[in-house]
Amino acid sequence: MDFSEWLSVIKKEVPELDAFISRLEPFFLDSGFNGVEFEKRVHIGIKKMEDEVDAYLIEKEDA
Secondary structure, three states: OOHHHHHHHHHHHOHHHHHHHHHHHHHEEOOEEOHHHHHHHHHHHHHHHHHHHHHHHOOOOOO
């Protein structure tokens, strides 16, 4: 059983992990885990959240 087959088995056996594993699967390649791309995507997600918080905290007129 290779790694991708193992992930498929886990998704079936533990359905509550399906969404989590599905989001991680693109980072697992035949050569191993693509940590650089994973970190890049995490950084983009955190930056998006920071931008949303910053926009929320901007003072508005008549507030």
